[in-house]
Amino acid sequence: MRRFEGKVVAVTGGASGIGEATARRCGAEGARVAIADRDGERGEWVAVDLQGQGVEALFVPAQMEREEAAADFVRRTVDRFGRLDVLVNNAGIRLYQTVVEASAESWDTILAVNVKGYAFCAKAAIPVMGQNGGGSIVNVASIRAVTAGGNMTQYDTSKAAVAGLTRGLAMDHAMEGIRVNAVCPGPIFTRFHENRAREAGKTPDEFKKTFAGGVMLQRPGTPEEVAACILFLASDDASFVTGTCLFVDGGITAASSTP
Ligand SMILES: NC(=O)c1ccc[n+]([C@@H]2O[C@H](COP(=O)([O-])OP(=O)(O)OC[C@H]3O[C@@H](n4cnc5c(N)ncnc54)[C@H](O)[C@@H]3O)[C@@H](O)[C@H]2O)c1
Known part of the structure; x- marks a missing residue:
């Protein structure tokens, strides 16, 4: 399947995890790909690869x-490839603290x-997409848009805002012919979680068991499984889909924790 032949896709946070998997899958489906990331070394490595x-x-x-920086990213993408068809807003951070512990600065940072x-990024991309007759934006939100993570209220708040933004x-x-959707991933095992497992003195498999607690499918997802859903929303396969959130969560949000 080469749904992105002739298309230009821009992915933020494309140096690792879900963003990297999305950039790679878009490339495999024929897209020219622009990646932005704060991790210069790894971002360059992914592009060269x-x-x-x-x-x-x-x-x-x-x-x-x-x-x-967002405007510069879009400008450099268009300078290089001549157009922009798809924007994947994915670069995100997590903070682990309660509202009582949180400072004004940490609120500013996460929001x-x-x-x-x-x-x-959407502000910079939309006029360019409009010139081509349209495009597609996919925002990476989280199941935390509608559920509480525990000790993550700032993150939960930010992801609920992404659903509203979408x-x-x-x-x-x-x-203007621009569709905008979000994916809401559940637990997705990435390098970040590999590091967390190491810090907790657990093997990846031990960590995955706890991480996937409550997931109907009994395991965490992979970045590639989220990328597949991002590509669906970004592609013409989703031509009548806009303003929606697609949960990519192994069923965890639909499951009730009470018997
Ligand atoms: N992994 C999960 O379980 C999970 C679940 C739900 C939602 N998400 C969301 O998916 C998105 C990607 O997360 P991931 O798990 O792939 O994480 P990740 O840490 O592997 O990747 C995030 C990438 O974004 C980059 N980044 C972070 N802040 C940035 C900034 N200010 N400017 C530029 N680049 C920046 C990082 O350098 C990194 O390359 C995030 O928005 C995250 O909230 C992840």
Whole structure:
């Protein structure tokens, strides 16, 4: 399947995890791919690796919470590839603390990266997509948009805001031919969790058992499984889908924890 032949896809946070898997799958399906990430070394490595596989790829080092960086990312993508068809807003951070422990600065940080960064990128991308007659934006939210994680209220709040941002953008830009959707991943095992397992003195398999607690399918998901759903929403297969959130969570949100 090569649904993105001739298309240009921009992915934020594309240096690892879900963003990297999305960039790789888009490349495999024919897209030219631009990646932005604050991790310059790994982002460059992913772009070079994609190029080695015959994919036209660009890496732009960027802190996505800065409006100028978001605008620069979109500008450099269009300078290089001449258009932009798909934006995947994915760069996100997690903070583990209660509201009582949280500082004003930590609120600013998480909302800047997880919410404003997505909005800034959309702001830069929408006029360019409009010039091509349309496009598609996929925001990576989380099951935390509708459920509480525990000790993560700032993250939960930011992801609920992403769901709201998704609906608002979808409404405001439908007439320009731009569809805007979100994926809400459940527990997805990435390098970040490998590190957390190591820090907790657990093997990856031990960590996965706890991490996947409550998942109907009895395991965490993979970045590739989320990427598959992002590509569906980004592609013409989802041509009548906009303003929605697709849960990619092994059933954890639908499951009731009470007997
Ligand atoms: N892994 C999960 O279980 C899970 C579940 C639900 C939602 N998510 C969401 O998926 C998205 C990707 O997460 P992941 O699990 O793949 O994590 P990850 O840490 O593997 O990847 C995130 C990438 O974003 C980059 N990044 C972070 N802040 C940035 C910034 N300010 N500017 C530029 N780049 C930045 C990081 O360098 C990293 O490469 C996030 O929005 C996260 O909230 C993840």
